[in-house]
Amino acid sequence: MYSRSFCLRLYKQDKRGELTIIWYKKLEINLKNIKKNLRAIKNFLPANTQILPVIKNDAYGHGLLEVARVLSEEKVFGFGLSEPEEAFVLRKEGFSQPILLLSGFEKDWLSEMYTLKITPVVTSLNTFEWLRNFVKNRNVKWRFHLKVDTGMHRFGIDLEELDTLIEKMKNSSYFFLEGVMTHLSCAEKPEHELTQLQLENLKKVLERLKINGINPKYVHFANSGGIIFLTEKGNLVRPGISIYGSYPSFKARELVKLYPVMSLKSRIVEIKKIKRGEYAGYGPNFRAQRDTILGLVPVGYGDGYPRILSNRGFAYYKGKKVHVVGNVSMKALYLDITEVEKPQIGDEVILLGGDNEEVPVDKLAELAETISYELFCSLGKSIPREYKYA
Numbered sequence: 001m002y003s004r005s006f007c008l009r010l011y012k013q014d015k016r017g018e019l020t021i022i023w024y025k026k027l028e029i030n031l032k033n034i035k036k037n038l039r040a041i042k043n044f045l046p047a048n049t050q051i052l053p054v055i056k057n058d059a060y061g062h063g064l065l066e067v068a069r070v071l072s073e074e075k076v077f078g079f080g081l082s083e084p085e086e087a088f089v090l091r092k093e094g095f096s097q098p099i100l101l102l103s104g105f106e107k108d109w110l111s112e113m114y115t116l117k118i119t120p121v122v123t124s125l126n127t128f129e130w131l132r133n134f135v136k137n138r139n140v141k142w143r144f145h146l147k148v149d150t151g152m153h154r155f156g157i158d159l160e161e162l163d164t165l166i167e168k169m170k171n172s173s174y175f176f177l178e179g180v181m182t183h184l185s186c187a188e189k190p191e192h193e194l195t196q197l198q199l200e201n202l203k204k205v206l207e208r209l210k211i212n213g214i215n216p217k218y219v220h221f222a223n224s225g226g227i228i229f230l231t232e233k234g235n236l237v238r239p240g241i242s243i244y245g246s247y248p249s250f251k252a253r254e255l256v257k258l259y260p261v262m263s264l265k266s267r268i269v270e271i272k273k274i275k276r277g278e279y280a281g282y283g284p285n286f287r288a289q290r291d292t293i294l295g296l297v298p299v300g301y302g303d304g305y306p307r308i309l310s311n312r313g314f315a316y317y318k319g320k321k322v323h324v325v326g327n328v329s330m331k332a333l334y335l336d337i338t339e340v341e342k343p344q345i346g347d348e349v350i351l352l353g354g355d356n357e358e359v360p361v362d363k364l365a366e367l368a369e370t371i372s373y374e375l376f377c378s379l380g381k382s383i384p385r386e387y388k389y390a
Helices: 031-042 056-061 064-073 084-092 107-115 125-138 159-170 193-211 224-229 250-254 361-367 372-379
Strands: 008-012 019-023 025-030 079-081 099-101 142-147 175-181 218-220 262-267 270-274 292-297 314-317 320-325 333-336 348-352 385-388
Touching: 025 031, 031 064, 031 224, 031 385, 056 064, 056 372, 064 084, 079 084, 084 099, 084 107, 107 125, 125 142, 125 159, 125 175, 159 193, 175 193, 224 250, 262 372, 292 348, 361 372
Parallel strands: 025 385, 079 099, 142 175, 175 218
Antiparallel strands: 008 019, 025 262, 262 348, 270 292, 292 333, 314 320, 314 348, 320 333
């Protein structure tokens, strides 16, 4: 039997460089599977389609630099981000591909954006004016992309303002429109009225630009769902969640095989044997209906594991699916391991992912009444990552 000290973990923190001892828990990131997922996505694309992977928010919790390096090996066109800070990190590490800030920009970002060679995304008349004044005052030239609100009503210029913007573009010689983009609310539902409306509105925008002699090089609107489900995909696509092994919908599982990239693993640190009728954990929210063996795992909502998975979640332990019982606490959760043969302190458990997708992220997210994006981002904030290349 392992000692409890075997359940501790030594790692080096990135920011302070200090050695820290924590309970054994890790996010195992399989970088080879990122390549496999990207290649699976390419099967849906016409030849010569450019790919702009979305790696904002620390690559959805998977690690910005490590993911960018792997994607660069696959000769992607560039990267989609949200804020200049991550663009700075990429440029500092020598990445020269185009970078788009997909949600637009703030006025005081422009100087840094120009220095970092970031492609601006104009989302309103205001941001256009900021950009126009900047390039005019600096006497420089700059390519930009235009994001149009075609019906999702988030980021993007309103359709009613398009003609005004076109007139302003005609009088601007310092920069030119390289791409037009929109974001689809539910691309994984191609027959939905909103998807159809957004695609139709985008066509009208492109027609209006063409009439005025403006022909952008790139048209992009397809995210992971759009790549898989839409017939028209544009000549530049923006895969996000699919790169990380999660599906834009359960229906997508029927059309493409993706591979889990993030796996959350920990160990049994205590084993408790309780009798029928006894309680366990806070609340108390669990009462044993039989003589029960509980395995205590040092992962909780403080690590990004959702508390809503109390009495809902599941894990994989010694070849068996086991259930989370009782309330998930800040740094611990219980697994019912009654049916597991010879459980021992120190045994490894899979709480998410796994080499054979033993704990599918999409299923766990459904149980948590959320989406895989949130699970990835939440877990990626505090649990140390280890990278696998094979």
